[in-house]
Amino acid sequence: MCLLAVQYRLVPESPILVAANREEYVDRPSQTPSIQSGKPRVLCGIDQKAGGTWLGVNQNGLFVGLTNRATATPLFGQRSRGQLAMDLLRCTSSRRALEKAHAEFAKNRYEGCNIILADAKAGFAIHADERQEVVELQEGLNIIGARNLNDPDDGRVQLARRLLTLQTLDSPVKFLAVASKVFARSPVGQGRPSMVIRNGDYATVSSTLIALGVKPRDAIYQFSSGAPDESKYEDYSPMLRDILSRGLREARTKAKVGS
Template identity: 30%
Template sequence: MCTLTLAWHVFEDAPVVVAANRDELVDRPSEPPARRDWERPVVAPRDSEAGGTWIGYNDAGVLVAITNRWIETDMESDRSRGLLVRDALNHESAEDAVRFVERELDERSYDGFNLVVADANAALLVEWDGHRRVSNFDPGVHVVVNVGADGNYTIPGHRPDVGEQQAVNADSVLTALQPEPGEESREWLDRAATVIADHEYGVCVHGDGFGTRSSSLIHLGTEERTFEFADGPPCETPFEPVDAHV
Protein backbone atom coordinates (compact mmCIF):
# COMPACT_ATOMS: atom_id res chain seq x y z
CA MET A 1 0.00 0.00 0.00
CA CYS A 2 0.99 3.62 -0.51
CA THR A 3 -0.87 6.78 0.40
CA LEU A 4 -0.54 10.17 -1.27
CA THR A 5 -2.41 13.26 -0.09
CA LEU A 6 -2.35 16.37 -2.27
CA ALA A 7 -3.66 19.83 -1.48
CA TRP A 8 -3.77 21.62 -4.82
CA HIS A 9 -4.64 25.32 -4.98
CA VAL A 10 -6.09 25.17 -1.51
CA PHE A 11 -3.69 27.76 -0.09
CA GLU A 12 -2.67 31.06 -1.67
CA ASP A 13 0.96 30.78 -0.62
CA ALA A 14 1.48 27.20 -1.83
CA PRO A 15 -0.26 25.74 -4.88
CA VAL A 16 1.17 22.25 -4.29
CA VAL A 17 1.37 20.64 -0.83
CA VAL A 18 1.86 16.89 -0.39
CA ALA A 19 2.07 14.37 2.46
CA ALA A 20 2.80 10.80 1.39
CA ASN A 21 3.71 7.41 2.83
CA ARG A 22 5.76 4.92 0.86
CA ASP A 23 5.06 1.25 1.56
CA GLU A 24 7.65 -1.21 0.31
CA LEU A 25 9.58 -4.39 1.07
CA VAL A 26 11.76 -3.71 4.09
CA ASP A 27 14.88 -5.07 2.40
CA ARG A 28 14.61 -2.98 -0.78
CA PRO A 29 17.47 -0.45 -0.57
CA SER A 30 16.92 3.25 -1.11
CA GLU A 31 18.62 6.61 -0.61
CA PRO A 32 17.01 9.60 1.15
CA PRO A 33 16.05 12.74 -0.77
CA ALA A 34 18.87 14.84 -2.17
CA ARG A 35 19.52 17.16 -5.07
CA ARG A 36 19.99 15.02 -8.15
CA ASP A 37 21.27 16.46 -11.38
CA TRP A 38 19.47 14.17 -13.75
CA GLU A 39 18.43 15.80 -17.02
CA ARG A 40 17.47 18.80 -14.90
CA PRO A 41 17.88 19.57 -11.18
CA VAL A 42 15.54 17.51 -9.00
CA VAL A 43 15.02 16.91 -5.27
CA ALA A 44 14.03 13.28 -4.77
CA PRO A 45 14.86 10.05 -2.95
CA ARG A 46 16.33 7.25 -5.03
CA ASP A 47 15.49 3.57 -5.31
CA SER A 48 18.94 1.96 -5.16
CA GLU A 49 17.72 -1.21 -6.83
CA ALA A 50 16.25 0.21 -10.07
CA GLY A 51 17.64 3.76 -10.02
CA GLY A 52 14.33 5.62 -10.16
CA THR A 53 12.25 7.40 -7.55
CA TRP A 54 8.72 7.44 -6.19
CA ILE A 55 8.33 11.14 -5.40
CA GLY A 56 10.12 14.39 -6.11
CA TYR A 57 10.01 17.84 -7.65
CA ASN A 58 12.17 19.72 -10.12
CA ASP A 59 13.50 23.24 -10.58
CA ALA A 60 10.37 24.22 -12.53
CA GLY A 61 8.14 23.39 -9.55
CA VAL A 62 6.75 20.19 -11.09
CA LEU A 63 5.91 17.44 -8.61
CA VAL A 64 5.67 13.82 -9.69
CA ALA A 65 4.64 10.97 -7.36
CA ILE A 66 3.50 7.40 -7.89
CA THR A 67 1.67 4.62 -6.08
CA ASN A 68 1.33 1.04 -7.22
CA ARG A 69 -2.11 0.15 -8.55
CA TRP A 70 -3.68 -3.14 -7.55
CA ILE A 71 -5.15 -4.88 -10.58
CA GLU A 72 -6.83 -8.18 -11.31
CA THR A 73 -4.03 -9.85 -13.29
CA ASP A 74 -0.26 -9.65 -13.45
CA MET A 75 1.07 -7.50 -16.26
CA GLU A 76 4.27 -8.08 -18.19
CA SER A 77 6.45 -5.04 -17.58
CA ASP A 78 9.81 -4.25 -19.11
CA ARG A 79 10.68 -1.18 -17.02
CA SER A 80 10.57 0.07 -13.44
CA ARG A 81 7.80 2.50 -12.59
CA GLY A 82 10.31 4.56 -10.65
CA LEU A 83 12.21 5.27 -13.85
CA LEU A 84 8.99 6.64 -15.32
CA VAL A 85 8.77 9.09 -12.41
CA ARG A 86 12.41 10.06 -12.89
CA ASP A 87 11.83 10.73 -16.59
CA ALA A 88 8.63 12.68 -15.96
CA LEU A 89 10.59 14.98 -13.64
CA ASN A 90 12.64 16.12 -16.61
CA HIS A 91 9.78 18.23 -17.95
CA GLU A 92 9.00 21.93 -17.68
CA SER A 93 5.34 21.61 -16.75
CA ALA A 94 2.83 19.12 -15.40
CA GLU A 95 1.06 19.08 -18.76
CA ASP A 96 4.32 18.30 -20.60
CA ALA A 97 5.15 15.56 -18.11
CA VAL A 98 1.78 13.86 -18.60
CA ARG A 99 2.04 14.06 -22.38
CA PHE A 100 5.41 12.31 -22.04
CA VAL A 101 3.88 9.59 -19.86
CA GLU A 102 1.13 9.02 -22.42
CA ARG A 103 3.70 8.55 -25.17
CA GLU A 104 5.77 6.30 -22.95
CA LEU A 105 2.81 4.01 -22.27
CA ASP A 106 2.34 3.61 -26.01
CA GLU A 107 5.91 2.34 -26.35
CA ARG A 108 6.81 0.46 -23.16
CA SER A 109 5.12 -1.74 -20.59
CA TYR A 110 4.81 -1.04 -16.88
CA ASP A 111 3.09 -2.64 -13.92
CA GLY A 112 -0.09 -0.92 -12.74
CA PHE A 113 0.23 2.52 -11.19
CA ASN A 114 -1.43 5.76 -10.19
CA LEU A 115 0.74 8.74 -11.13
CA VAL A 116 0.16 12.26 -9.79
CA VAL A 117 1.73 15.22 -11.58
CA ALA A 118 1.17 18.77 -10.33
CA ASP A 119 2.52 22.29 -10.63
CA ALA A 120 1.08 25.76 -10.11
CA ASN A 121 -1.03 25.49 -13.28
CA ALA A 122 -2.35 21.93 -13.39
CA ALA A 123 -2.76 18.76 -11.34
CA LEU A 124 -3.38 15.48 -13.13
CA LEU A 125 -3.84 11.80 -12.32
CA VAL A 126 -2.69 9.06 -14.72
CA GLU A 127 -4.17 5.64 -13.92
CA TRP A 128 -2.65 2.61 -15.61
CA ASP A 129 -3.97 -0.94 -15.36
CA GLY A 130 -3.38 -1.96 -18.96
CA HIS A 131 -5.72 0.85 -19.94
CA ARG A 132 -4.72 4.48 -19.59
CA ARG A 133 -6.95 7.08 -17.97
CA VAL A 134 -5.93 10.72 -17.49
CA SER A 135 -8.00 13.11 -15.40
CA ASN A 136 -7.59 16.60 -13.99
CA PHE A 137 -7.84 17.34 -10.30
CA ASP A 138 -9.97 20.28 -9.27
CA PRO A 139 -8.64 22.63 -6.60
CA GLY A 140 -8.96 20.89 -3.25
CA VAL A 141 -7.61 18.02 -1.19
CA HIS A 142 -7.14 14.63 -2.86
CA VAL A 143 -6.12 11.19 -1.60
CA VAL A 144 -4.60 8.55 -3.87
CA VAL A 145 -4.06 4.92 -2.79
CA ASN A 146 -3.45 1.61 -4.54
CA VAL A 147 -7.13 1.05 -5.35
CA GLY A 148 -7.84 4.53 -6.74
CA ALA A 149 -8.45 8.11 -5.71
CA ASP A 150 -11.08 10.31 -4.07
CA GLY A 151 -13.77 7.69 -3.65
CA ASN A 152 -13.36 6.26 -7.17
CA TYR A 153 -11.98 2.82 -6.30
CA THR A 154 -11.54 -0.48 -8.10
CA ILE A 155 -11.23 -3.36 -5.65
CA PRO A 156 -9.35 -6.35 -7.09
CA GLY A 157 -11.17 -9.63 -6.75
CA HIS A 158 -8.13 -11.50 -5.42
CA ARG A 159 -7.78 -9.20 -2.37
CA PRO A 160 -11.27 -7.87 -1.61
CA ASP A 161 -10.95 -7.44 2.14
CA VAL A 162 -7.71 -5.48 2.16
CA GLY A 163 -8.85 -3.50 -0.89
CA GLU A 164 -12.11 -2.49 0.77
CA GLN A 165 -10.26 -1.56 3.94
CA GLN A 166 -7.84 0.59 2.00
CA ALA A 167 -10.75 2.43 0.41
CA VAL A 168 -12.26 3.04 3.85
CA ASN A 169 -8.90 4.28 5.13
CA ALA A 170 -8.50 6.65 2.19
CA ASP A 171 -11.97 8.11 2.71
CA SER A 172 -11.16 8.64 6.39
CA VAL A 173 -7.94 10.47 5.52
CA LEU A 174 -9.77 12.61 2.96
CA THR A 175 -12.40 13.58 5.52
CA ALA A 176 -9.84 14.34 8.20
CA LEU A 177 -7.72 16.53 5.93
CA GLN A 178 -10.37 18.86 4.60
CA PRO A 179 -9.00 22.38 5.20
CA GLU A 180 -10.19 24.11 8.34
CA PRO A 181 -11.36 27.75 8.36
CA GLY A 182 -8.38 30.07 8.29
CA GLU A 183 -5.90 27.21 8.11
CA GLU A 184 -2.57 27.99 6.46
CA SER A 185 -0.55 25.64 4.28
CA ARG A 186 2.07 24.84 6.93
CA GLU A 187 -0.61 24.13 9.50
CA TRP A 188 -2.37 21.77 7.11
CA LEU A 189 0.90 19.99 6.33
CA ASP A 190 1.62 19.50 10.03
CA ARG A 191 -1.86 18.07 10.47
CA ALA A 192 -1.42 15.82 7.45
CA ALA A 193 1.84 14.50 8.90
CA THR A 194 -0.04 13.55 12.07
CA VAL A 195 -2.87 11.84 10.17
CA ILE A 196 -0.66 9.67 7.96
CA ALA A 197 1.29 8.56 11.05
CA ASP A 198 -1.81 7.75 13.13
CA HIS A 199 -2.71 4.06 13.07
CA GLU A 200 -6.37 5.00 13.51
CA TYR A 201 -6.38 5.87 9.80
CA GLY A 202 -4.63 2.66 8.78
CA VAL A 203 -2.14 4.18 6.33
CA CYS A 204 1.01 3.67 8.40
CA VAL A 205 1.57 -0.02 7.77
CA HIS A 206 3.60 -2.60 9.70
CA GLY A 207 3.79 -6.09 8.24
CA ASP A 208 6.01 -9.14 7.93
CA GLY A 209 8.78 -8.02 5.58
CA PHE A 210 6.67 -5.16 4.21
CA GLY A 211 5.43 -1.86 5.53
CA THR A 212 5.69 1.90 5.53
CA ARG A 213 9.35 2.56 4.79
CA SER A 214 9.32 6.36 4.68
CA SER A 215 7.15 9.45 4.60
CA SER A 216 7.49 12.71 2.66
CA LEU A 217 6.17 16.22 3.27
CA ILE A 218 6.56 18.54 0.27
CA HIS A 219 5.61 22.23 0.26
CA LEU A 220 5.95 23.97 -3.11
CA GLY A 221 5.20 27.54 -2.15
CA THR A 222 5.27 30.76 -4.10
CA GLU A 223 8.29 31.93 -2.07
CA GLU A 224 9.96 28.71 -0.94
CA ARG A 225 10.08 24.99 -1.71
CA THR A 226 10.75 22.51 1.08
CA PHE A 227 11.00 18.75 1.54
CA GLU A 228 10.81 17.03 4.93
CA PHE A 229 11.50 13.31 5.12
CA ALA A 230 10.99 10.56 7.69
CA ASP A 231 13.38 7.73 6.85
CA GLY A 232 11.16 5.13 8.47
CA PRO A 233 7.54 4.73 9.61
CA PRO A 234 6.25 8.21 10.51
CA CYS A 235 4.64 6.85 13.68
CA GLU A 236 8.13 6.39 15.14
CA THR A 237 10.48 8.39 12.90
CA PRO A 238 10.79 12.18 13.05
CA PHE A 239 10.59 14.28 9.91
CA GLU A 240 13.86 16.00 9.08
CA PRO A 241 14.34 18.87 6.62
CA VAL A 242 16.09 17.93 3.40
CA ASP A 243 19.09 20.18 2.85
CA ALA A 244 18.70 20.46 -0.90
CA HIS A 245 17.36 23.19 -3.16
CA VAL A 246 16.62 23.57 -6.86
Protein backbone atom coordinates (compact mmCIF):
# COMPACT_ATOMS: atom_id res chain seq x y z
CA MET A 1 0.00 0.00 0.00
CA CYS A 2 2.24 2.83 1.32
CA LEU A 3 1.55 6.54 1.65
CA LEU A 4 3.82 9.27 0.31
CA ALA A 5 3.54 13.06 0.70
CA VAL A 6 5.78 15.54 -1.11
CA GLN A 7 5.61 19.27 -0.45
CA TYR A 8 7.16 20.56 -3.65
CA ARG A 9 8.75 23.95 -4.33
CA LEU A 10 6.77 25.73 -1.63
CA VAL A 11 9.70 26.41 0.70
CA PRO A 12 12.56 28.11 -1.22
CA GLU A 13 15.36 26.76 0.99
CA SER A 14 13.95 23.19 0.82
CA PRO A 15 12.14 22.61 -2.49
CA ILE A 16 11.55 18.91 -1.72
CA LEU A 17 10.02 17.86 1.61
CA VAL A 18 8.93 14.24 2.02
CA ALA A 19 6.99 12.13 4.50
CA ALA A 20 6.34 8.46 3.75
CA ASN A 21 4.99 5.38 5.48
CA ARG A 22 5.80 1.97 4.06
CA GLU A 23 3.35 -0.91 4.36
CA GLU A 24 4.54 -4.46 3.80
CA TYR A 25 4.29 -7.97 5.18
CA VAL A 26 5.85 -7.78 8.63
CA ASP A 27 8.12 -10.78 8.04
CA ARG A 28 9.61 -9.35 4.82
CA PRO A 29 13.24 -8.47 5.64
CA SER A 30 14.75 -5.09 4.84
CA GLN A 31 17.86 -3.07 5.66
CA THR A 32 17.85 0.41 7.13
CA PRO A 33 19.09 3.27 4.90
CA SER A 34 22.71 3.11 3.82
CA ILE A 35 24.88 4.56 1.06
CA GLN A 36 24.93 2.28 -1.98
CA SER A 37 28.13 1.92 -3.97
CA GLY A 38 28.31 2.90 -7.63
CA LYS A 39 27.57 6.18 -9.37
CA PRO A 40 25.75 8.24 -8.59
CA ARG A 41 25.84 7.47 -4.87
CA VAL A 42 22.42 6.59 -3.45
CA LEU A 43 21.06 6.66 0.10
CA CYS A 44 18.17 4.24 0.55
CA GLY A 45 16.82 1.25 2.42
CA ILE A 46 17.06 -2.17 0.79
CA ASP A 47 14.39 -4.83 0.34
CA GLN A 48 16.31 -7.99 1.19
CA LYS A 49 13.78 -10.34 -0.40
CA ALA A 50 13.50 -8.99 -3.95
CA GLY A 51 16.28 -6.43 -4.02
CA GLY A 52 15.94 -2.77 -4.81
CA THR A 53 14.28 -0.12 -2.68
CA TRP A 54 11.01 1.68 -2.03
CA LEU A 55 12.44 5.17 -1.54
CA GLY A 56 15.75 7.00 -1.76
CA VAL A 57 17.83 10.02 -2.74
CA ASN A 58 20.91 10.21 -4.93
CA GLN A 59 23.91 12.55 -4.87
CA ASN A 60 22.34 14.79 -7.53
CA GLY A 61 19.37 15.57 -5.29
CA LEU A 62 17.00 13.24 -7.14
CA PHE A 63 14.26 11.77 -4.95
CA VAL A 64 12.50 8.56 -6.00
CA GLY A 65 9.56 7.11 -4.08
CA LEU A 66 7.45 4.06 -4.86
CA THR A 67 4.00 2.92 -3.72
CA ASN A 68 2.06 -0.15 -4.76
CA ARG A 69 -0.87 0.61 -7.05
CA ALA A 70 -4.23 -1.14 -6.84
CA THR A 71 -5.17 -2.92 -10.09
CA ALA A 72 -8.36 -4.65 -11.18
CA THR A 73 -6.46 -7.86 -11.98
CA PRO A 74 -2.93 -9.11 -11.20
CA LEU A 75 -0.31 -8.00 -13.74
CA PHE A 76 2.10 -10.87 -13.02
CA GLY A 77 5.17 -8.67 -12.89
CA GLN A 78 8.37 -10.22 -14.19
CA ARG A 79 10.68 -7.87 -12.31
CA SER A 80 10.68 -6.32 -8.86
CA ARG A 81 9.31 -2.79 -8.63
CA GLY A 82 12.02 -2.07 -6.08
CA GLN A 83 14.69 -2.89 -8.65
CA LEU A 84 13.07 -0.38 -10.98
CA ALA A 85 13.19 2.26 -8.23
CA MET A 86 16.90 1.58 -7.76
CA ASP A 87 17.50 1.89 -11.51
CA LEU A 88 15.78 5.28 -11.49
CA LEU A 89 17.93 6.44 -8.58
CA ARG A 90 20.98 5.91 -10.80
CA CYS A 91 19.76 8.66 -13.15
CA THR A 92 21.15 12.18 -13.11
CA SER A 93 17.83 14.04 -13.03
CA SER A 94 14.08 13.57 -12.73
CA ARG A 95 13.64 14.01 -16.49
CA ARG A 96 16.28 11.36 -17.21
CA ALA A 97 14.58 9.09 -14.67
CA LEU A 98 11.25 9.62 -16.42
CA GLU A 99 12.81 8.59 -19.73
CA LYS A 100 14.34 5.54 -18.04
CA ALA A 101 10.98 4.56 -16.55
CA HIS A 102 9.28 4.73 -19.95
CA ALA A 103 11.98 2.51 -21.43
CA GLU A 104 11.68 -0.01 -18.59
CA PHE A 105 7.90 -0.26 -18.82
CA ALA A 106 8.25 -0.84 -22.56
CA LYS A 107 10.50 -3.89 -22.14
CA ASN A 108 9.59 -5.36 -18.72
CA ARG A 109 6.35 -6.21 -16.94
CA TYR A 110 5.85 -4.91 -13.40
CA GLU A 111 3.06 -5.16 -10.87
CA GLY A 112 1.02 -1.97 -10.51
CA CYS A 113 2.90 0.91 -8.93
CA ASN A 114 3.02 4.65 -8.48
CA ILE A 115 6.38 6.39 -8.74
CA ILE A 116 7.36 9.88 -7.64
CA LEU A 117 10.40 11.45 -9.33
CA ALA A 118 11.52 14.86 -8.11
CA ASP A 119 14.53 17.13 -8.13
CA ALA A 120 14.78 20.90 -7.75
CA LYS A 121 13.94 21.47 -11.43
CA ALA A 122 11.04 19.11 -12.17
CA GLY A 123 8.76 16.62 -10.47
CA PHE A 124 6.54 13.84 -11.83
CA ALA A 125 4.17 11.12 -10.70
CA ILE A 126 3.84 7.97 -12.80
CA HIS A 127 0.66 5.90 -12.47
CA ALA A 128 1.64 2.50 -13.85
CA ASP A 129 -0.70 -0.43 -14.35
CA GLU A 130 -1.75 -1.82 -17.75
CA ARG A 131 -0.49 1.46 -19.15
CA GLN A 132 1.33 4.50 -17.80
CA GLU A 133 0.12 8.02 -17.08
CA VAL A 134 2.48 10.86 -16.14
CA VAL A 135 1.34 13.80 -14.03
CA GLU A 136 3.53 16.77 -13.12
CA LEU A 137 3.84 17.53 -9.42
CA GLN A 138 2.00 20.66 -8.37
CA GLU A 139 3.68 23.40 -6.39
CA GLY A 140 2.63 22.63 -2.84
CA LEU A 141 1.41 19.41 -1.28
CA ASN A 142 1.23 16.22 -3.38
CA ILE A 143 0.05 12.97 -1.77
CA ILE A 144 -0.19 9.50 -3.26
CA GLY A 145 -1.20 6.07 -2.01
CA ALA A 146 -2.54 3.10 -3.94
CA ARG A 147 -4.50 5.22 -6.42
CA ASN A 148 -3.83 8.40 -8.39
CA LEU A 149 -1.93 11.43 -7.16
CA ASN A 150 -4.13 13.56 -4.87
CA ASP A 151 -7.06 11.17 -5.43
CA PRO A 152 -10.20 12.79 -3.94
CA ASP A 153 -11.74 9.35 -3.32
CA ASP A 154 -8.79 7.98 -1.34
CA GLY A 155 -9.75 8.45 2.31
CA ARG A 156 -6.22 8.03 3.61
CA VAL A 157 -4.81 10.59 1.17
CA GLN A 158 -7.52 13.07 2.09
CA LEU A 159 -6.96 12.52 5.82
CA ALA A 160 -3.25 13.18 5.36
CA ARG A 161 -4.01 16.34 3.39
CA ARG A 162 -6.39 17.64 6.04
CA LEU A 163 -3.93 17.01 8.87
CA LEU A 164 -0.95 18.45 6.98
CA THR A 165 -2.78 21.65 6.06
CA LEU A 166 -4.09 22.61 9.49
CA GLN A 167 -1.20 25.07 9.68
CA THR A 168 1.19 26.72 7.25
CA LEU A 169 4.28 24.56 6.75
CA ASP A 170 6.62 27.28 5.52
CA SER A 171 9.92 25.82 6.71
CA PRO A 172 11.54 22.38 6.67
CA VAL A 173 11.52 22.29 10.47
CA LYS A 174 7.77 22.93 10.60
CA PHE A 175 7.00 20.42 7.86
CA LEU A 176 9.02 17.63 9.44
CA ALA A 177 7.70 18.35 12.93
CA VAL A 178 4.08 18.22 11.80
CA ALA A 179 4.59 15.31 9.39
CA SER A 180 6.29 13.24 12.10
CA LYS A 181 3.10 13.50 14.18
CA VAL A 182 0.66 13.08 11.29
CA PHE A 183 2.35 9.98 9.90
CA ALA A 184 2.55 8.50 13.42
CA ARG A 185 -1.22 8.76 13.90
CA SER A 186 -2.35 5.40 15.27
CA PRO A 187 -5.35 3.46 13.94
CA VAL A 188 -8.58 4.90 15.33
CA GLY A 189 -11.13 2.26 14.43
CA GLN A 190 -11.90 -0.49 11.96
CA GLY A 191 -12.89 0.77 8.54
CA ARG A 192 -11.64 4.30 9.18
CA PRO A 193 -8.58 5.71 7.37
CA SER A 194 -5.41 6.03 9.44
CA MET A 195 -1.78 6.90 8.87
CA VAL A 196 -0.42 3.81 10.63
CA ILE A 197 -1.89 0.51 9.45
CA ARG A 198 -2.09 -2.76 11.37
CA ASN A 199 -3.84 -5.54 9.52
CA GLY A 200 -2.56 -8.84 10.86
CA ASP A 201 0.63 -9.81 9.05
CA TYR A 202 0.47 -6.70 6.82
CA ALA A 203 1.25 -3.37 8.45
CA THR A 204 3.22 -0.14 8.50
CA VAL A 205 6.81 -1.35 8.83
CA SER A 206 8.81 1.89 8.51
CA SER A 207 8.55 5.64 8.01
CA THR A 208 10.81 8.27 6.42
CA LEU A 209 11.11 12.06 6.64
CA ILE A 210 13.32 13.96 4.19
CA ALA A 211 14.22 17.59 3.54
CA LEU A 212 16.28 18.31 0.44
CA GLY A 213 17.65 21.82 0.71
CA VAL A 214 19.50 24.11 -1.65
CA LYS A 215 22.65 23.51 0.42
CA PRO A 216 23.82 19.97 1.28
CA ARG A 217 24.45 20.94 4.91
CA ASP A 218 20.73 21.68 5.36
CA ALA A 219 19.54 18.25 4.17
CA ILE A 220 17.66 16.03 6.63
CA TYR A 221 16.94 12.29 6.50
CA GLN A 222 15.10 10.62 9.37
CA PHE A 223 14.00 7.00 9.44
CA SER A 224 11.82 4.93 11.75
CA SER A 225 12.53 1.21 11.45
CA GLY A 226 9.03 0.35 12.62
CA ALA A 227 5.60 1.93 12.76
CA PRO A 228 6.31 5.55 13.78
CA ASP A 229 3.72 5.52 16.58
CA GLU A 230 5.88 2.89 18.31
CA SER A 231 9.41 3.43 16.93
CA LYS A 232 11.42 6.65 17.11
CA TYR A 233 12.84 8.37 14.05
CA GLU A 234 16.62 7.97 13.87
CA ASP A 235 18.84 10.54 12.16
CA TYR A 236 20.57 9.56 8.92
CA SER A 237 21.22 13.15 7.84
CA PRO A 238 25.05 12.93 7.90
CA MET A 239 24.94 10.25 5.19
CA LEU A 240 22.60 12.32 3.03
CA ARG A 241 24.75 15.42 3.44
CA ASP A 242 27.81 13.37 2.53
CA ILE A 243 26.47 12.15 -0.82
CA LEU A 244 24.97 15.55 -1.71
CA SER A 245 28.31 17.24 -0.97
CA ARG A 246 30.04 14.65 -3.15
CA GLY A 247 27.59 15.35 -5.95
CA LEU A 248 28.16 19.10 -5.69
CA ARG A 249 31.95 18.68 -5.80
CA GLU A 250 31.75 16.42 -8.85
CA ALA A 251 29.42 18.85 -10.63
CA ARG A 252 31.83 21.73 -9.98
CA THR A 253 34.76 19.67 -11.24
CA LYS A 254 32.91 18.82 -14.46
CA ALA A 255 32.00 22.47 -14.95
CA LYS A 256 35.67 23.51 -14.62
CA VAL A 257 36.80 20.84 -17.07
CA GLY A 258 34.09 21.86 -19.51
CA SER A 259 35.13 25.50 -19.39
